[in-house]
Amino acid sequence: MKLFFILAGLFVAPLYEGFHAVKTCETNNISTEDACEIYVPNVFSPNGDALNDYFKPSSNCSFESFEMKVFSRWGQLVYNSRNAEEGWNGESAGEPAPAAVYTWVISYTFQPVDSLSTGKMSGDVTLIR
């Protein structure tokens, strides 16, 4: 039951202290209104129920380039994509990855390309089944 509420509220608000739904990265300090942001879930559940089955960042801006890498706690690369629309389905080498905390690194360039549009961010995501 507790799990249900976590998933239902995933993109709404933090439910518990220390359990935040999204990570926000402001990449343009000139104007808050024009800031491009990347929203990254900190939990996903690739169990085939169509709710949060993919670990997929989203943004209010378009990407000129994008790359996301996801690593296991032992530093093994479990996912790598240059397609921001794709998302990780929780599998590694064709096998379901274990429920655990994974580290991700995203390198990006927003459109239009200027001196502020390129950056890199990283964080953790928890895979639950």
Ligand SMILES: [Ca+2]
């Ligand atoms: Ca799910």
